[in-house]
Amino acid sequence: MSECCCPSTDKEEANKDKCFVCGGRIVYFQAPKEFTCGSCGRTEQGYVSCENGHYVCDTCHKAGAFDVIKEMALVAKSKDPFATAEAMMDSPVIPMIGCEHAFITAGAFMSALRNAGSLNVTDAQVIDAMRRANTISKAAYCGLAGTCGIASGLAACFSVILGSSCDKDREYSMTLMAMARATQAIAAEGGPCCDKDFVRTALTVGCQMAKEYWDVKLPIHKERIVCHHFKRGNHCHGSRCAYFPKTKEELRRLRE
Ligand SMILES: [Zn+2]
Ligand SMILES: [Zn+2]
Known part of the structure; x- marks a missing residue:
């Protein structure tokens, strides 16, 4: 899974980033929950998991x-x-x-x-x-x-x-x-x-x-930068972002 540094919302919020383990959606929590890292087995309080409960601690995630x-x-x-x-x-x-x-x-x-x-x-x-x-x-x-x-x-x-x-x-x-x-x-x-x-x-x-x-x-x-990462998740700001493709042609090409 992919942990994130993102603002939480009033409700549990899911986005399109995928869990490394099962491909499930990533879910953010406003209050901490206890999780066990699927990689090293450490138990800790966390705010992000996949929808099926898979969790990877910071250390393992970045190692x-x-x-x-x-x-x-x-x-x-x-x-x-x-x-x-x-x-x-x-x-x-x-x-x-x-x-x-x-x-x-x-x-x-x-x-x-x-x-x-x-x-x-x-x-x-x-x-x-x-x-x-x-x-x-x-x-x-x-x-x-x-x-x-x-x-x-x-x-x-x-x-x-x-x-x-x-x-x-x-x-x-x-x-x-x-x-x-x-x-x-x-x-x-x-x-x-x-x-x-x-x-x-x-x-x-x-x-x-x-x-x-x-x-x-x-x-x-x-x-020179035209971002192609918009395909990977819904944290993209779209046309609000200075690096989002400027033309339909660019958008189509980068989507392929
Ligand atoms: Zn998962
Ligand atoms: Zn770990």
């Missing part, structure tokens, strides 16, 4: 995907984080919706900054930002507590590069500002949560801030 995306970040040659993020989101290990998008954001942005050169970003820093993004993101909590793992994934990049920690001054504020600006931009996109759109939104903020903070101008080409 394989992290290694795949880490390798993609390490070998990426592009200075355009959008190009790298699109390739990552196209990976078959990445669901339509899920906290994997937090470390995709971090991996795509950090690898672009590394490839741009001027900040001397290392592979170890790329992995560190991805690990932090993976740690802070928790399925469904964007809607449940207003904290989006994708925004945190971007903020983790700024934290790593700035050397931020709780006891710092300016570095700490600048990192929180990355989180605040990314969160605001994501909130302005509206719901339900579409992680594809939100990754692109966070990266847009990241590129603006890299220019402001470090005078790093990444060669981005987000105008």
Whole structure:
């Protein structure tokens, strides 16, 4: 199944994302329920399962995907984080919706900054930002507590590069500002949560801030992106989204 970071509604809400185990619909709950992870056997409180009760804990859900995306970040040659993020989101290990998008954001942005050169970003820093993004993101909590793992994934990049920690001054504020600006931009996109759109939104903020903070101008080409993920689930914002196909011909071609 695919756990999600989406707003819950008054009623249990089902969407078109499919359970990894049985292909059943994913259901969101406003109050927590006790589930046993079908992969590791851990019992915990959760807010998302499939309609037949299948549940996979956060750790198991993200485990394989992290290694795949880490390798993609390490070998990426592009200075355009959008190009790298699109390739990552196209990976078959990445669901339509899920906290994997937090470390995709971090991996795509950090690898672009590394490839741009001027900040001397290392592979170890790329992995560190991805690990932090993976740690802070928790399925469904964007809607449940207003904290989006994708925004945190971007903020983790700024934290790593700035050397931020709780006891710092300016570095700490600048990192929180990355989180605040990314969160605001994501909130302005509206719901339900579409992680594809939100990754692109966070990266847009990241590129603006890299220019402001470090005078790093990444060669981005987000105008080339036409999303094809709308086929995978009903979290798509359709024509409200800047990346939705603009013409009937594009729509027809991408549906095939
Ligand atoms: Zn199922
Ligand atoms: Zn598990």
